[in-house]
Amino acid sequence: MDYKKYPAEPYRIKVVETVQMVDLAERERVIQEAGYNTFLIPSEDVYIDLLTDSGTNAMSDSQWAGMMRGDEAYAGSRNFKHLEESVQEIFGFPYLVPTHQGRGAENILSRVAIKPGQYVPGNMYFTTTRYHQEANGGIFVDIIREEAHDAAADLPFKGDIDLAKLEGLIEDKGAENIAYVCLAVTVNLAGGQPVSLGNMKAVRELTNRHGIKVFFDATRCVENAYFIKEREEGYQDKSIGEILLEMFSYADGATMSGKKDCIVNIGGFLALRDEELFLKAKELVVVFEGMPSYGGMAGRDMEAMAIGLREATQFEYIQHRVLQVRYLGELLKEAGVPIVEPVGGHAVFLDARRFCPHLEQEEFPAQSLAAALFIESGVRSMERGIVSAGRNQDTGEHHKPKLETVRLTIPRRVYTYKHMDLVADAVIKLYKHKEDIRPLRFVYEPKQLRFFTARFEPFDK
Numbered sequence: 001m002d003y004k005k006y007p008a009e010p011y012r013i014k015v016v017e018t019v020q021m022v023d024l025a026e027r028e029r030v031i032q033e034a035g036y037n038t039f040l041i042p043s044e045d046v047y048i049d050l051l052t053d054s055g056t057n058a059m060s061d062s063q064w065a066g067m068m069r070g071d072e073a074y075a076g077s078r079n080f081k082h083l084e085e086s087v088q089e090i091f092g093f094p095y096l097v098p099t100h101q102g103r104g105a106e107n108i109l110s111r112v113a114i115k116p117g118q119y120v121p122g123n124m125y126f127t128t129t130r131y132h133q134e135a136n137g138g139i140f141v142d143i144i145r146e147e148a149h150d151a152a153a154d155l156p157f158k159g160d161i162d163l164a165k166l167e168g169l170i171e172d173k174g175a176e177n178i179a180y181v182c183l184a185v186t187v188n189l190a191g192g193q194p195v196s197l198g199n200m201k202a203v204r205e206l207t208n209r210h211g212i213k214v215f216f217d218a219t220r221c222v223e224n225a226y227f228i229k230e231r232e233e234g235y236q237d238k239s240i241g242e243i244l245l246e247m248f249s250y251a252d253g254a255t256m257s258g259k260k261d262c263i264v265n266i267g268g269f270l271a272l273r274d275e276e277l278f279l280k281a282k283e284l285v286v287v288f289e290g291m292p293s294y295g296g297m298a299g300r301d302m303e304a305m306a307i308g309l310r311e312a313t314q315f316e317y318i319q320h321r322v323l324q325v326r327y328l329g330e331l332l333k334e335a336g337v338p339i340v341e342p343v344g345g346h347a348v349f350l351d352a353r354r355f356c357p358h359l360e361q362e363e364f365p366a367q368s369l370a371a372a373l374f375i376e377s378g379v380r381s382m383e384r385g386i387v388s389a390g391r392n393q394d395t396g397e398h399h400k401p402k403l404e405t406v407r408l409t410i411p412r413r414v415y416t417y418k419h420m421d422l423v424a425d426a427v428i429k430l431y432k433h434k435e436d437i438r439p440l441r442f443v444y445e446p447k448q449l450r451f452f453t454a455r456f457e458p459f460d461k
């Protein structure tokens, strides 16, 4: 391994959690009992858990020390002040509304900023984000650049908004019928793909001309900033902090799932520039989350988040983070396993269409591939394809995303390169007998966010 290309872990491991692999017969029983849904597998039966990078992070000694300084007063916790300072310093937004996690912020933003019937253009959907937009009468419109839907298109900023699509929508529907633009940095379901600063700036200029607001989904904004430093001309000598400040200068506010780039296990927030909107959001936070000085988090959680956010912007941390993910992607690519390219910030996405060409999309190839990988190796991954996309609320038809993927999501500061080697080996082995991956059908399909709790069974074609 080239230590310059893939720097060693920039931390010493101080606390460990033992894991073990259950045997093959047991893994087969476990996945059957879980209805072939990796969300339903008990954690203790998982060997390497790549289900998500959400809330699965390892906190630092400083963060744990911060937990002990939790001020659990019902109102006016000092930890809120600390979090507010971190957010003001890193994002540049004056107003902070803490929430229990990202979707809490999405709920509040959707309620204060969408009027029923308005359009909400975004660079690809995310499950909970679109749910809250639609639940508040919004109509989501995907305006990501076309290549983002093509797993093989290797482009530096595949998360960019297609400005012509945005302009067309404004012309067609009228600026007053657009609630706001939702710009995710990075784009989770496109493969963790970044957005360029050039694109953010252009979106800001275009929306300014029409008086339309822009809110970022900042969930993985530090990863996005790293890609800008690496790839966008003129930013190589800027710090991650400087890049973040410029990114958010093009936004009216942001929703944040702290469970990702704040390197904590729980928490989130809505950050805003506009006082009037902030006051509306504050009125709602007391209904749905808690007092405006904790919003569903304990004081200690806010302290850990305030510290984690600062740690995330350290170059050595974020460089290792992104390159560890890339290392796994490169191993798979070298072995000819089809993945979404380029490798994004938080995960390697297997391209289930090319992995399982013998399965139709309605036979849930990615769902079945994720189940097969668990049986093969005890590695838990997640479907990000037709099951995650859900159904059109009006027609009842499946949304059929072009990307049908399995996400191998790397938790922050949890696994080592050796674990990546093991995961790559397992996927490569499975690829050699991919024809054994069977079609699935629903035995239980929940109405909302079905991927979390759906159950399936395999069948013979």
Ligand code: PLI
Pocket (backbone or CB within 6 Å): 051, 052, 053, 054, 101, 102, 103, 104, 126, 128, 129, 184, 188, 217, 219, 256, 257, 258, 259, 267, 268
């Ligand atoms: O899981 P929450 O409620 O803290 O955050 C919701 C959320 C919002 N935006 C984006 C881009 C996400 O990725 C996201 C949550 N993602 C999860 C749970 C994931 O596994 O990717």
